[in-house]
Amino acid sequence: MKNTHIIDIAHHLMRAYITKNDIVVDMTMGNGYDTLFLANISNFVYAFDIQKQALESTQKRLDENNINNTKLILDSHEHINQYVTQYKYVIYNLGYLPNGDKSITTTSQTTLNSLKTVLKTIEEGGIVFMVIYPGHEEGKKESDDLEDFFKTIDHRFYKVVKTHLPYQHLNPPYLVMIYKKELNKD
């Protein structure tokens, strides 16, 4: 494997689940790499970011690839349900825009607020994919607060899976997948 990053592993897993029938939400659009990836494998992608720069950069990337099954939204992902209420897969690639303003980063408060909304609304059988970056100060707090929250999730209704790189130093990023169980199924 050539320098495989946790986001590549996340993409492999998304590809295994997401189909051309599915509505997907990219909660952190950034430069649009994930939005483009998701648009190619799903029916439609709603993508959020709070930075105009992210929307511009993503729109350019989508145009270059002739993609038109997306809606880019300049708003905090906390307001997801004002824009879309039916979705099966949700992706968070947390932290700050690479090559952007590092002070504009996802935070515990907004990530958790939005995650609580998503877990209630996401379709049964759906999955939330979260790539979490504890290697910077705000990211460490966000990771700690998310871990505290994961412990409180009702395991009768959700399954939490964690994929991490245990032999790497310096708090490497890791992936958490939260499955919403289908009621009346195991």
Ligand SMILES: C[S@@+](CC[C@H](N)C(=O)[O-])C[C@H]1O[C@@H](n2cnc3c(N)ncnc32)[C@H](O)[C@@H]1O
């Ligand atoms: C690591 S980057 C995402 C990378 C991106 N998925 C890509 O493929 O390039 C994280 C992004 O989250 C955005 N962000 C921070 N807080 C947010 C919020 N409350 N709602 C939506 N986006 C937010 C930042 O502006 C930043 O662009």
